[in-house]
Amino acid sequence: MSVGLVWRVLPPGLYARRARAVIERSYLVNRRAWMTVLSGFFESFFYLFAMGIGFSRLIGDVVGPGGQTMSYAAYVAPALLAASAMNGAVYDSTFNIFFKLKYAKVYDGMLATPLGPFDVAIGEVSWALIRGAIYATGFLTVISVVGLTSSPWTILALPVVLLVALAFAAVGMACTTFMRSWQDFDLVQLALLPMFLFSATFYPLSVYPEGLQWIVRLSPLYHAVELMRGLTAGVLEWAMLGHLAYFVVMAVVGLLVAGRRLGKLLLS
């Protein structure tokens, strides 16, 4: 794909095509810390039980994509998948990476080898994706089994949610390279929480007045929710290509900025 082209135009010193070694490191570290990995697995289910199953009792059926009637649990489950992909990717790429960058000096050690900053950026983001893929597979399996999906297109939700996670991880990592202290992480919360609550996660976009709708459309999570909801309900629209493009741009810009900034910070 065109991603290969992007790496070819990078300065040669910044990418050694050995991001796999960075992933291997993450694998070894996480194999020892499997509890953390497991807790991430349950996060999305907690949300599903609280928001989906809990509220379902009160709300009953709602009108979903394409005007079809569905249970509130089926309506909110795909949105929660999108939200947990966002949360997982952002936490992995901000807190985790900031610590390794500023305190543990893990990347200084890596860059003394043939590895370049783009190997680090790609390797770290890839690991976040591998974890995300495991969680998403589990979640999609469960909601399919309990009948919260109504279409075989659900299978496509997996690669799409990975693209979403890639985009969030890349942008999160890029932002991390600008952070000076732990105080700056309050800004991460400040961005995530309203996005989680207001991106048409729990109700349709149409509840907002026209002007507000346009603001919600800027939120990346809104586009992820639309994609997930459409795929699990089996309603495919041309607008989905627009949503996908949004994440492709986010991912490419995020990775480019992250790699360059890492180089600037570490190779000074």
Added chain:
Amino acid sequence: MSVDPLVLAEGLTKRFGDFEAVAGIDIEVRKGEAFGFLGPNGAGKSSTMRMVACVSPRSGGELRVLGMDPTVEGPKIRARLGVVPQQDNLDNELTVRQNLQVYGRYFGLSRKHVRDKAAELLEFAQLADRADDEVEPLSGGMKRRLTIARSLVNDPELLLLDEPTTGLDPQARHLLWDRLFRLKQQGVTLIVTTHYMDEAEQLCDRLVVMDKGRIAAEGSPSQLIDRYSTKEVLELRFPPGEQDPEPVRDLGERVEVLPDRVLVYTTDGEAALAAAHTRGVTPVSSLVRRSTLEDVFLRLTGRTLVD
């Protein structure tokens, strides 16, 4: 036939904003030698090392490492270097053994190769019995040994050591020096920065004294002592405040006054001491010793504290 130098710098410069950390230095490191950068804190040693290690772009001048330009072929050069940074940056999330294996993987070595290599290096660093322990609880000396072992995982031709023994106790330092001697015997070229004179005298065949980003002197330890100091030093100790250099000023090439003593730099310390006695100088105690690199260092970089 002359062998190409492993490191060649001409007018090498590093600026951070307005501050010039390295102000145009020329160095040449030959294959198989142990080359030292000696200097006070802030002299530009670490900045120079980072440029040689291809993790810091130069601001000016020429630099060739292993015959290549770091700006163009950084990864290729780094593949053949071993780096021991000033501060240990071991991976605290991995065990001792994994630190070695994972680092080897960064160099693209096969799993089998790094497994064998890690076992060999654990022996070398005397850490075999701690192989599967966490890194964090290791002592300072052990961490340093592990960092050095890690830097050897790719069998480097050139090993860069930035203050390898700072903060270690004497036993740990001697053990480290012993390991470094062995490497030198195996033909590894070493570049060491230090502000310890004994370390420089122990390890280095040739060294440069750096001060304020420039090279103040260059040569072997004995050459430097010949050139910048005298063969011997007579130390005359007095109660603080009572030292008077005047009666002994002409007994040596140079006289230096410290708070509690007078140093007379001379070729014959005993003769100078006898002469001082005949002139009625009565120090609390006296000592004749050989000049050391420390005398050279303090002469060249001054006694005032640099920070």
